[in-house]
Amino acid sequence: MPKLILLQEGQAIPYEITADETVMGRHPECTFQINSNMVSRKHAKVVKKGDEFVIEDMGSGNGTFVNAKKIEGPTPLSHDDRIKLGPILLRFEGAPGAAPKPESKPVAAASPPASRPVDGKFTVDMSEGEDDTATIMGTAERSTGFGKLEVNSTAKLKGVLDISRALAGTSDLDALLPKILDTLFNIFPHADRGCILFKDDATGKMIPKAMKHRRAGDDETVKLSRTILKSVMEEKAGILSADAASDSRFQASESIANLTIRSMMCVPLLSLAGEPMGIINIDTQNAFNQFGPDDLDLLMAIAGQAAMSYEQAKLLVTAMEKQKQDKEMNIAMGVQRSxxxxxxxxxxxxxxxxxxxxxxxxxxxxxxxxxxxxxxxxxxx
Known part of the structure; x- marks a missing residue:
């Protein structure tokens, strides 16, 4: 029997499709009622046509997305397709025995593109807007999700050692930040995107410094909620969402919902004085291998070591620049005295x-x- 699977707060809730037409929305008369103010009264419908099912938007305000693409008309559904209605995430399961559509390039076999400093394609959504008040802050005590990585003290120590070895001897700040992301993608093999932002002391704005996508050809635009960044910087604590795309706390955050993020972690980078100087954010689009609290704990430990390495590199760069300046001044002094x-x-x-x-x-x-x-x-x- 074909099903719609509601993916919400780390749970998979099935709904069997028994009628030829299944209307989804928040109206009580809908076949599949959804309690969310970001979903229209009659948002979309799934219609059986012969041996296949198609989905059609019913003039909703926020649109209907299939596999992260907004549909413009009746769209055939295949097994394992992801459907997004506002912040609500669903998975379509076809007839029994149907095989999921193969990915064009499995994550396990993918060759991750090297992380790099940011360019014009990397954007951070920190503008004032209506979504700001509705984007409620996540917490580090977020409950578990699918495929949680069990992390113990040994794994935490290994993660810290891995990041220490990767960054050892690196004094180029532009090269150091991408190395941090490369190492994080090795430690968290299910991470799909990562970025590092630093606070500009003069303006107080968060400036993107490095980014990484696991698969080449992915959308290189990364948007982050200003509320999440503000929370991490002010509270000096990490944020975890086990299913950010369907988490009711992020209902009005288009930057999360439109990117179909299944799970995300955002942690602070603290200076030697304990003050927040930036953040690390990583997310995954894999609904069956989401981040859990232990992952956040591990990322916090790694971020601490990464921040220390960054501070040490800054001090080394400052010392090298001072040494260079002193050398140039000594030459100038010799010329003047001559x-x-x-x-x-x-x-x-x-x-x-x-x-x-x-x-x-x-x-x-x-x-x-x-x-x-x-x-x-x-x-x-």
Missing amino acids: LLPTILPKPAGWEIFASYDTAQAVGGDYYDVFEMEDGAKICLA
Whole structure:
């Protein structure tokens, strides 16, 4: 019997399709009633046509999406298709024995593209808007999801050691952040997207610094909720959602819902003084291998080591720049002193002394002492 599986808060709730037409929406008369103010009264319908089923939007306000693509007309459904109505996520199961559609490139066999510094395609949605008040903050105590990674102290130690080894000796800040994401994708093999943002001390804005997608060709636009970022930075604590796309706490967050994120983690990067200087965000689109509380605990530990490595790299860069500046100033000081007289004239009846001391390595004053051509006068300049 074909089914619609409601994926919500880490649970898979089945609904058998018995009628030729199944209307979905929040109206009580709908065949499949959905209690969400982001879903229209009559949002969409699934219709049986011969041996297949098609889905059709019924003029909803937020649209109907199949496999993250907005449908414009009647769209045939295949086994394991993902349907999104507002924040509500469903999975369509075809007739018994139907095989899921193969992915064009299985994650396990994929060759992850290297992470890189950001470019114009990487955006962060932190603008003021109507969705801000409805995007309620997630919590680190979020309940478990599908395929939770069991993490113990050994795994946590291994994760910290992995990130330490990966970042050892890296003083290039532009190269260090992508290395952090590369290592995280090895530690969390089910992660699909990752990004790192840092706070600009002058403006207070969050600036994207690095990003990574597991599969080449994925949408390179990444949007994050301003409320989530604000919560992580202010509370200095990580946020986990076991199913962000259908989590009622994120109902009005189009940036999450439109990207069909099944699960996400966002953790702070704390400075040596314990102040938040940025965040790490990773998410997965795999509904059956979501992040759990232990994953968040592991990511928090790794983020702590990553932040320390970043701070140490900054200190090293500062020291190297200071060393370079000192070397250049010493050269300038040598050039300036070469322009000053090394031997002073000794006219009869005179004793001449000169000393040149600058507040910094170099100064803007020069002097000279020499006898005039007639030999009767001395010039001090």
